[in-house]
């Protein structure tokens with residue numbers, strides 16, 4: 024009988040590069056949380072659009088974790104980083120935005136998407152808190168965008 028690796032929870036086409044075992048635990052805990060979030064049903068009275076918030080948030084956190092490992096903490100190799108992207112552990116397009124000026128904290132791609140009306144609409148969470156004035160500023164503290172539940176992701180926040 025072939026030996027089955029107990030260590031790897033996932034089935035990969037290609038064996039993960041060196042260094043994977045060091046971060047596997049963290050990745051597992053992300054996917055557990057995601058599974059839980061998928062099962063979760065919304066509390067009554069909550070608007071429907073909130074149902075994807077948790078998943079989007081977890082996806083964001085996992086991409087950020089991998090982004091930091093490679094670009095900030097320099098703890099993983101390029102090979103492992105590419106492999107993680109290829110295996111969808113991190114959102115390549117979101118990370119590409121984080122490298123751009125003004126998008127360092129972007130929550131999700133939806134919040135910068137051009138609406139179907141072809142009108143560029145800036146999501147409320149992209150508006151810097153500092154530019155919300157007076158009473159709006161008070162209000163700004165409680166704002167969450169509909170796309171992902173973001174409370175503000177402008178670079179200056």
Ligand SMILES: [Zn+2]
Pocket residue numbers: 129130131134148149168173174175176
């Ligand atoms: Zn946002």
Ligand SMILES: [Zn+2]
Pocket residue numbers: 130131132133134148168170171172173
């Ligand atoms: Zn968002």
